[in-house]
Amino acid sequence: MLLRFSKMHGLGNDFMVIDGVSQRVRLNETLVKSLADRHTGIGFDQLLLVEPPTRPDVDFRYRIFNADGSEVEHCGNGARCFARFVRDKRLIAKDEIHVETARGQSVLYLRPDRQVEVDMGAPILNPAEIPFAAEQQSAVYDLEVEGQSVQISAISMGNPHLVLAVKDVDQAPVETLGPLLERHPRFPKRVNVGFMQVISRQQIALRVFERGAGETQACGTGACAAVVAGRLRGWLDEEVEVCLPGGTLRIRWAGEGQSVHMTGPATHVYEGQIFL
Numbered sequence: 211m212l213l214r215f216s217k218m219h220g221l222g223n224d225f226m227v228i229d230g231v232s233q234r235v236r237l238n239e240t241l242v243k244s245l246a247d248r249h250t251g252i253g254f255d256q257l258l259l260v261e262p263p264t265r266p267d268v269d270f271r272y273r274i275f276n277a278d279g280s281e282v283e284h285c286g287n288g289a290r291c292f293a294r295f296v297r298d299k300r301l302i303a304k305d306e307i308h309v310e311t312a313r314g315q316s317v318l319y320l321r322p323d324r325q326v327e328v329d330m331g332a333p334i335l336n337p338a339e340i341p342f343a344a345e346q347q348s349a350v351y352d353l354e355v356e357g358q359s360v361q362i363s364a365i366s367m368g369n370p371h372l373v374l375a376v377k378d379v380d381q382a383p384v385e386t387l388g389p390l391l392e393r394h395p396r397f398p399k400r401v402n403v404g405f406m407q408v409i410s411r412q413q414i415a416l417r418v419f420e421r422g423a424g425e426t427q428a429c430g431t432g433a434c435a436a437v438v439a440g441r442l443r444g445w446l447d448e449e450v451e452v453c454l455p456g457g458t459l460r461i462r463w464a465g466e467g468q469s470v471h472m473t474g475p476a477t478h479v480y481e482g483q484i485f486l
């Protein structure tokens with residue numbers, strides 16, 4: 211079978227995007243993993259599969275797979291690339307797109323300056339829903355890792371995140387602590403691990419060790435979770451610039467119960483086809 215795809219990225223977080231509206235596609239964990247291989251496959255952090263909607267009030271459904279083959283609930287950079295993909299492929303003619311993912315519904319806006327704004331929904335702070343083992347909800351939790359106690363915030367943006375404040379993001383132990391925290395037993399579905407340096411009330415620097423993909427150049431849901439964590443701890447204003455290794459996202463969050471808004475670019479790299 212010949213499979214057509216696009217290669218895209220959002221600030222260096224890269225995607226294989228497949229049109230499952232006009233092609234019949236059957237994916238499984240082993241296939242996704244082999245396509246993700248950067249030496250013998252296409253290579254990507256996540257694969258996005260665009261499908262027809264399953265309900266009348268949305269335009270599309272799209273599914274998200276990590277490089278390790280696991281299917282996940284939400285992806286911020288992926289959402290922006292998805293919006294650019296369906297518009298450029300003329301699968302839709304509107305600039306406001308309603309989409310369903312495993313997390314629920316999101317609304318995406320293609321702006322005239324080619325940036326994409328995404329209503330990412332409200333963050334989930336109740337530990338049981340993240341899921342995170344804790345007796346009660348708090349802005350900060352103590353977590354034991356390798357005999358040391360670290361202070362974290364735990365937040366779900368539809369997918370689970372923990373956020374750790376560091377003095378200098380360039381010196382943060384992302385490669386060593388990241389994998390240990392990703393599989394910490396208090397996060398039964400594993401977790402994305404954000405290392406956040408607060409630069410000012412309007413700016414943070416962030417590196418994310420992603421569940422199922424390792425450290426990426428940028429993580430959209432991670433940027434949202436970091437701003438929520440920083441706001442809950444009283445460190446940040448409503449609008450924050452998040453500086454990631456791959457570039458900058460703008461995140462806006464008015465407070466509990468409100469949606470987080472993310473704005474950033476989505477870039478098409480090339481068109482490809484592969485025999486499966």
Ligand SMILES: N[C@@H](CCC[C@H](N)C(=O)O)C(=O)O
Pocket residue numbers: 223255256276282283284285286287288369370402420421422423426428429430431432
């Ligand atoms: N890169 C993403 C998040 C992708 C999913 C994540 N690795 C998970 O397992 O939850 C983003 O931009 O949000």
